[in-house]
Structure formats: C-alpha cells, structure tokens
Amino acid sequence: MEEPARTPQETQDQPSLTEEMKVEAQPLSVAEKKLIGFSLGLGAFLLVVLILVTGAYRF
Amino acid sequence: MAKDQRASFNTEDWWAVWLGLFIFVLSMGKPLVGMDLLGWIVNTKEYLSLSSALGPVNGDLALPGIVSLLLTYLFVAVIVTGGGAAMGANPKRFFCAFSLIFWFTCACWIAGNWAYIAATPNKREAFGIGWSLSLTGEAGYIVALLAGIIIGNFAKPLARYLEPAAKPEWFIKTAIVILGAVAGLKMLDDLGLSKTIVQRGLCAIIEAYLIYWPVVYLVARRVFKLTPEWAAPLASGISICGVSAAIATGGAIRARPIVPIIVSSLVIVFAVVELVILPFAAQTWLYKEPLVAGAWMGLAVKTDGAAVASGAITDSLIRAKALTAQGLTYEKDWITLVATNTKIFIDLFIGIWAFVLALIWTYGVEKKPGEKGSLVEIWYRFPKFVIGYAVLFLLVAAVGKALPTAAEPLKAGFGGAAALRQLFFALTFFSIGVVSDFGTLKKEGMGKLAAIYVLCLFGFIIWIGLAVSFLFFHGMVPPLAAG
Numbered sequence: 001m002e003e004p005a006r007t008p009q010e011t012q013d014q015p016s017l018t019e020e021m022k023v024e025a026q027p028l029s030v031a032e033k034k035l036i037g038f039s040l041g042l043g044a045f046l047l048v049v050l051i052l053v054t055g056a057y058r059f
Numbered sequence: 060m061a062k063d064q065r066a067s068f069n070t071e072d073w074w075a076v077w078l079g080l081f082i083f084v085l086s087m088g089k090p091l092v093g094m095d096l097l098g099w100i101v102n103t104k105e106y107l108s109l110s111s112a113l114g115p116v117n118g119d120l121a122l123p124g125i126v127s128l129l130l131t132y133l134f135v136a137v138i139v140t141g142g143g144a145a146m147g148a149n150p151k152r153f154f155c156a157f158s159l160i161f162w163f164t165c166a167c168w169i170a171g172n173w174a175y176i177a178a179t180p181n182k183r184e185a186f187g188i189g190w191s192l193s194l195t196g197e198a199g200y201i202v203a204l205l206a207g208i209i210i211g212n213f214a215k216p217l218a219r220y221l222e223p224a225a226k227p228e229w230f231i232k233t234a235i236v237i238l239g240a241v242a243g244l245k246m247l248d249d250l251g252l253s254k255t256i257v258q259r260g261l262c263a264i265i266e267a268y269l270i271y272w273p274v275v276y277l278v279a280r281r282v283f284k285l286t287p288e289w290a291a292p293l294a295s296g297i298s299i300c301g302v303s304a305a306i307a308t309g310g311a312i313r314a315r316p317i318v319p320i321i322v323s324s325l326v327i328v329f330a331v332v333e334l335v336i337l338p339f340a341a342q343t344w345l346y347k348e349p350l351v352a353g354a355w356m357g358l359a360v361k362t363d364g365a366a367v368a369s370g371a372i373t374d375s376l377i378r379a380k381a382l383t384a385q386g387l388t389y390e391k392d393w394i395t396l397v398a399t400n401t402k403i404f405i406d407l408f409i410g411i412w413a414f415v416l417a418l419i420w421t422y423g424v425e426k427k428p429g430e431k432g433s434l435v436e437i438w439y440r441f442p443k444f445v446i447g448y449a450v451l452f453l454l455v456a457a458v459g460k461a462l463p464t465a466a467e468p469l470k471a472g473f474g475g476a477a478a479l480r481q482l483f484f485a486l487t488f489f490s491i492g493v494v495s496d497f498g499t500l501k502k503e504g505m506g507k508l509a510a511i512y513v514l515c516l517f518g519f520i521i522w523i524g525l526a527v528s529f530l531f532f533h534g535m536v537p538p539l540a541a542g
Contacts (some may be wrong), residue, residue: 004410008066010392017502017505018320018504018505019504020289021285021504021506021507022271023507025284026280026281026286026287027288028277028281029424030423031419031422031423031424032276032280032285032287032423032424034423035273035276035368035419035423036273036276036277037269037273038267039270039273040269040270040273040274041270042269043265043266043268043270044270045274046265046269047265047266047270047527049260049531050261050262050265050531051531053258054255054258055532056259056530056531
C-alpha cells in the first residue's frame with residue numbers, strides 16, 4: 001500500500017481520531033450539492049443508455 | 060509517493076506487469092519453439108493420500124512432486140525477491156519473509172485439495188469416500204485466507220516478520236496480468252460472450268463513480284457530519300477501489316496524509332469480511348446466475364485483491380453447486396473473468412476521478428484557484444497492471460484470430476503459467492489475511508468511520524451492486540466444459 005509522505009510537523013500536530021470525528025459539522029456547499037446532484041443524474045441517465053445500447057433489457 | 064517514483068517503471072503495478080509478462084513469455088516456449096520451459100512448475104490435484112497431491116504440470120516429466128514444488132519455490136522466490144529488491148526492500152529480509160509466506164501458502168493450498176474438503180459428488184466414488192464438503196480445490200484459497208487472518212490477528216510478531224513480503228495487491232495484480240492471456244483464450248472460444256461481458260462491464264464505471272460515490276459522500280456529510288476532507292476519501296474508498304482510490308482522492312483534495320491511511324485500513328478489514336461472506340452467499344442464491352455472481356463480486360468488494368479473490372472463490376463454489384444441483388459442468392474462470400473485468404473497469408477511472416475532484420475542490424469546495432490539478436495525474440493514477448492485462452489479452456486474441464491453428468498450441472503451452480497464476484492467487488489470499496488487522500476497528504474514534512462503512516456497504520452498495528449485476532448479466536452463463 002502506498003503511504004503518503006508526512007512531515008515531522010504533521011506527525012507532531014496530529015489530533016486524535018476521536019477529536020477529528022467531533023469537529024463541528026459544515027453544511028454542504030453549493031459546489032458539493034452540484035457534484036452530488038450532477039453525478040447522480042448523469043449516472044442514472046448513462047445506466048439507462050447502457051441498458052438500451054447493450055440490450056440488457058431483453059430478459 | 061514522490062513524483063519521481065510515480066513516473067518510474069519500478070512500482071508494484073509495473074512489477075506486476077514485468078513478472079506477468081516474463082511468465083507468459085516462458086510459457087510460450089512450447090508453442091513457439093517446442094521447449095516446455097515451465098513444465099516443471101508444480102501442480103496440485105485433489106487427493107486422498109498426500110503422496111499423490113503434487114506433480115509437475117507436464118505429466119510426462121519424470122519428476123517427483125516434492126522436487127517440482129522445490130523448483131517452483133526457488134523460481135518464484137527469486138523473481139519475487141528480485142522485484143521486491145528493485146523496489147527498495149532488503150533482499151535478504153524479503154527473501155526470508157517470502158519463503159515463509161510461500162511455504163505457509165503451499166501448505167494451505169495442499170490442505171484445501173484434500174478429497175474430503177475439495178471433491179465434488181461426482182468424484183467421491185473414484186476416491187472411495189462417502190462424503191465431502193464439495194468446495195473444489197479452490198478451498199485452498201479459503202484455508203490460506205483463514206491461516207493468514209489467524210497469523211495477522213493472533214500472532215502479531217510473526218505477522219510483523221512476514222509483513223515486508225506480504226504484498227496482496229502486487230500478487231493479485233501479477234495474477235491478473237497472466238489472467239489477461241486467459242481472457243484472450245476465452246475470447247477465442249466464445250467471442251460473443253466475451254464481447255458482451257466487456258460491454259456490459261461498463262456498468263461498473265457508472266455505478267461506482269456516479270451512483271455509489273455521491274450517495275456515500277452525502278451520507279458521510281449530512282448524516283454523520285464528516286468534513287469534506289474525511290468524506291471524500293471515505294466515499295472513494297467505499298465506492299471505488301479501497302486503498303488506491305482513497306489515497307488518490309486524499310491527494311487530489313489535499314487532505315492530510317493521515318486521512319487516506321485510516322480510510323485504507325478500514326477498507327482492507329471490510330474487504331476481508333466481504334471475501335468471507337459474499338462468495339458463499341452467491342453460491343447459495345446465485346448458482347443459477349453465475350455471471351451475475353461474478354459481476355456482483357467486482358462491484359461489491361472494494362480492493363483489487365479481495366474482489367478478484369472473491370471472484371475466484373465464487374467461480375469454484377458456483378461450479379460445484381451447478382454440478383450437484385443442476386448436473387451442469389461450467390467452464391472454469393468465466394466467473395473470475397467477469398469479476399476481474401468489472402473491477403478493472405472501475406480502476407481505470409481512478410485517475411480521471413481524482414483529476415475531476417481536484418478541479419472541483421480547487422474551484423468550488425475550497426477555492427484555491429492557484430493550485431489546480433494536473434492532467435499528468437491521470438497517468439500517475441492509472442493502474443499500470445491493466446496495461447499488462449490488456450497487452451496479453453490483445454496479443455493472444457490477435458494471434459489466435461490470425462492463426463486459428465495456433466489456438467490449441469497456445470492453450471497447451473499455458474499450463475505452467477496457469478499453475479503460477481493459481482499460486483499467485485493463493486499467495487494473495489494468505490497475504491490479505493496477514494495484513495488484515497481487525498484490531499483497527501477497536502481503535503478510538505474508528506466507530507464513526509466504521510459505522511458509515513457498515514451503513515453504506517451493507518445498506519445499499521451490496522444491494523445496488525446485486526441489482527445492477529442482475530440487470531446486466533441476467534441469463535448469461537459460462538460455456539459448458541468439454542467432456
């Protein structure tokens with residue numbers, strides 16, 4: 001497994017995982033909402049296209 | 060990984076290509092120049108008495124099985140240690156660790172081929188036994204996995220000693236490169252089925268990146284309140300390809316290095332859980348839909364090693380069940396190929412997805428326009444072992460198509476490479492077990508991440524994967540074996 005390099009400072013300043021998980025929630029940004037919505041919409045559309053093109057609908 | 064290293068030809072991915080191509084070239088000695096260069100490689104078969112468990116692939120060679128096994132050990136240990144040393148491992152340390160891994164794996168593989176474990180009902184009479192577990196010889200993989208898990212979790216000093224040479228991703232990628240030639244041979248047998256498998260396998264890309272990823276990201280952010288820095292690598296790890304995708308995503312969004320490392324450790328643990336459960340579930344409920352089962356493994360299991368390994372176990376379990384329940388003898392490896400194909404398609408786009416996320420994070424989520432992603436990242440992140448798979452697939456398919464009389468000699472010469480591919484599979488299973496640390500789940504703070512993983516994986520990824528696999532592979536079955 002590849003392991004990203006760490007600086008000594010990063011290692012020293014690492015908060016515990018418990019503290020990391022307690023960080024205050026940030027609401028979804030506009031960019032995130034667009035990413036989620038666009039991905040799902042495009043995904044559903046492409047699945048339908050692939051079903052039609054490959055003939056998978058023919059059971 | 061430093062940029063220079065990412066651009067080099069000396070990574071695990073490339074060494075999977077070098078070893079796979081080397082083994083393939085040796086296997087072509089027989090069809091090309093009439094010299095069986097790998098005929099001495101050890102082959103195992105189901106046995107009742109241990110003395111008949113081993114023998115060389117070329118049955119005409121008067122070579123005792125134990126000698127064949129020793130020669131195989133020396134050959135594999137040398138080439139693998141060579142690759143490990145080239146990648147920076149201490150050769151002596153690596154050789155010693157790999158030797159232990161090899162002998163543990165072989166012991167497990169041989170144990171799994173014992174007739175009472177492996178023999179299917181049609182073989183019991185020949186062995187003179189009244190019962191068997193009917194797991195086929197591939198039960199050796201399960202034995203190897205369990206042995207590895209026991210060592211990895213209950214014999215930590217031994218696990219630490221083995222760790223430098225326990226490289227499940229490298230071993231499975233080497234096996235996958237060799238599998239490329241198998242895929243080429245299969246295509247010569249059944250072009251129509253092969254083409255359909257490739258076309259329909261494209262569903263995996265859409266599903267992993269455009270369905271799974273956004274839903275997991277949404278769950279992580281909205282339900283579990285993770286920050287984008289944690290949610291994105293976790294979404295990639297759960298949806299796409301575990302370790303590689305988590306690391307690529309962490310790099311793309313400039314997450315702290317600790318984030319993908321922790322996500323990766325979770326992915327490995329859950330992949331092992333899936334590897335133990337899903338193939339048996341597939342055997343129970345999907346033996347009448349074998350290629351659905353193969354695709355399901357590729358879509359639901361989230362590391363390359365575990366996904367292809369799951370495909371291999373599912374292949375043997377479903378073939379055994381189809382024989383007992385339906386009297387059908389399916390050809391080997393088609394289910395494995397569907398699982399592998401599905402997983403490879405998902406892997407292909409990791410680099411592109413990382414590039415897309417880098418752009419979105421730079422210009423949308425964190426707005427640092429001065430630091431945009433680089434197109435060369437797509438190449439750095441491209442899974443290079445796929446090149447080896449594609450080269451052998453296209454080479455064998457092209458030669459077989461151009462020279463129809465070459466197909467049979469190609470198949471005949473491939474015995475040694477096929478045996479080595481099986482060995483690399485077994486090494487993968489054992490190594491996966493060794494590196495899986497279930498203690499990870501007990502570490503403080505892991506609960507939230509593990510909860511997201513469990514909710515997403517068992518809540519919808521496995522079931523949507525099953526539904527899409529059914530949609531695209533319903534009604535398709537492997538050809539029946541000749542004879």
